Amino acid sequence: MRTSDTDVSPTRPSKKQHRAAMIAEAASGGLRAILVKIALLGIVDAIAVYGLLILFLHQQWLVFALVAAVTAVVNWIYFTPGKLPAKYLTPGVIFLVVFQIFVVGYTAYIGFTNYSTGHNSDKAQAISALMSSAQERVPDSPAYAVTVLDQFGTLSLLVTDPNGKVSIGSADTPLTPVSNAEIQGGEAVGLGGYTTLSFQDILARTTEITALTVPFSDDPNDGALRTNDGSNAYIYLSSLVYDEQADTMTDARSGTVYSDTGDGAFVAASGEEMLPGWRINVGFDNFARAFTEEGIRTPLIGVTLWTITFAALSVATTFFLGLFLAIVFNDMRMKGRKFYRVAMILPYAFPAFLSALVWAGMLSESFGFVNQVLLGGAQIPWLTNEWLAKISILVVNLWLGFPYMFLVCTGALQSIPAELEEAATVDGARPWAVFRLIKLPLLLVSVAPLLIASFAFNFNNFNLIYMLTGGGPRDASADVNVGATDILISMVYKVAFTGQARDYGLASAFSIIIFVLVAVISVIAFRKTKALEELNR
């Protein structure tokens, strides 16, 4: 834009400019404004200090440093004079970082890991889970009543076997019979020289007690006694042996050795994986899978084409219907415009997923309102025929989406100066020419970015697809779980979350691919609309 008209020499202000400066001065300065500013920043800082205190107590140093830095920067920006752009931009930038960049960054990070069912936590947790599941009770072994005893900080189990025989043992000493135990109701409850732990003491030392294994005899193959509740113990043998030095798991029965091969799980030489494994970084594996795995690659092209078609047609149909209605209702000769306008906006006022569900019911083949009432009992498979389902989706989306376009176009039309139309009419232009050559281009200047945003929204319009058809109808003869109306995002959902297998890594990788796709299309579209902006010059 040219700026010469505002570039007036400050030495000779006009009267008007002088007055404007006075108003600006009065508005900006003043004790009241400063007080309000201090009060507001005070609230912000108070909350920040509270947050910092909590973070300090929980020793979350990274987050602590971030919050401290952000608070300092915010104070600095608003307390130093000038820095007007920063004062405007800071809130938006912080929101952008917290709600957009962090989310995208985290999704991208997950996309490079194997986070999925069976790779859910870190290695230490996987090992502890494997070892705890490997504790197998020796078949046909009896239950032992136990009392937990303490002697100089070392825990022992005082064991009464089903025959009433009493013995004692600790982690280092196998069970040895004792004769002088204090017996209550057939069960040994105390022993001289030891302190009996109460239930409260047991709870306080949970970690020690769950880790306590008392060898049954000198032979480790006889197993060891463990108690889970502090009152009953059973003899367990571990079916797995973990070798910390070699970092291997050995199956105690078959002798198969599973080692950490860097795949996020213990793997046997035969390739058999032991789950649970743990999360690791897998580089571009997930992205490679998106293009090589049979179940994904085969439907990918068809689904991508339908996604683009669906998004483009949704934008086109809603825009033209919205525009048409906007023009009609913008005409001064139209009576009851206000009433119609409110009625038009109603579909926009319902939550979209609810409308989609209602439509799904209305379009049902045998029981739906459309077939039963409107079409007098016809059996039209609106949602179960491949092509009709696609059309139904577009029609429902048109119903859902046109009020938005109607609102936007109404606003844009009203901002076009009436003089332009008058001038064109005086010059002898027909109404259609006025619309095509003057109104539409001017309208597109302001509406084109919204159309691009609407395209991006519909590209990922999961709610509508999921609620209306669930991606169906599915072709029973196809090998993969993808239906005729599935768009990319609903396909990702099915691929990554079908049945019991959750694959967050793959889903994140797909989200990133979709993000890139939408971004590229949007950038190209924005480039094109640059040409429209020339009109304003």
Place this chain on the structure above:
Amino acid sequence: MTVNTKNLLRAGALVCVATLALAGCSPSSSDDTSGDTAPANTLTVWVDAERLPALQPATAAYTEKTGVKVDLVSKDNATLKDDFIQQVPTGKGPDITMGAHDWLGELVTNGVVSPIELGDAANDFLDVAITASTYNGQVYELPYAVENLAMLRNADLVPEAATSFDDMIARGTAAGVTYPFLVEQGVDGNPYHLYPFETSFGAPVFGTDASGGYDATQLEIGNAGGEAFASWLGSQGKNGTGVFNTEITGDVAKTAFTSGDAAFWLTGPWNVSAALDAGINLAVDPIPAPSTNAAAPFAGVKGFFISEQSKNKVAANDFLVNYMATEDVQTALFESGKVLPALKASAEAASSDPVVAGFAAVGAEAVPMPAIPAMGQVWQFWGIAQAAIINGEDPTATWQKLAADVQGAIG
């Protein structure tokens, strides 16, 4: 500079949000519900929102007895499992969660649950409950209720139970209502509700291994019995008698039965109260078999799991094994949920209710729904194939394709 005031407001709001959000990100902020910062004698238990009222008095009694505080957290059943799997590794999960036995494969594969040793108490539970709670030879779930399908009958329309599937259709038709028999389906089918008929033809999904657990390597679904079931299903579908219809969704079936337009309804205990509230004279019968074997539905076993990362395992085990497994508590849970208790003694007491007794009789035949991860691969092809057969596709070819697809997906 009035603009700045506005900006300040915005900045204030955002810093609050940012601070709180960041503080919320930390694994152990002050408002968390985990066991790691709570005192050692507090147990955090996630429960299905609907079961919360039933558990409250029971847990209060436990606190009184042992001094262990039980913090019940109401969760949405739809997101409970995923939340549990995601939060246990972070240390923010609960000590105990309520759940269903068919989650076991996923929970164990993710290493988030700890085995529970029931000891001799295992014999006090219904066999199906213990079998269902066992995974790879270890018990991971303390069962409290067993759910299965049964045939609901409108006793005003049909006074006596049907002896076979054809007999049922005949009686239903004779009653002169719109739907002699209803079963929930949908565009993608509903194999859970058709499974009793499939087992009647001798086609379970998986065979069992030596220990009685399901074995993913023995896929049984495509056997001769499966094909026989498929052709029977085709003959009862769109091009046949029309008994089965994929347009009948759960809601359609419920509306029809509760308004007296249907004689028989194959459904579970979760729909009983709707039928009773509508004033239907309800009888619960065994599922009439269309073929030689009994029609055995899937059993779903509800129960409690202990988190592998719990810092309170002793209290958790004591709470479940020595308290929740007792007759009084199981009976109390039954009183509020009216679902068959998993404990034999409570189940017998509960069977004085004719509806519960009806479901229990069917439950004696029921088989646990497979919890192995391979089952996930079965669901995605199973329903769609059944729906196609009902809608007139060639039964044998569709069924063979189903078996091949499942086999391919399991690998």
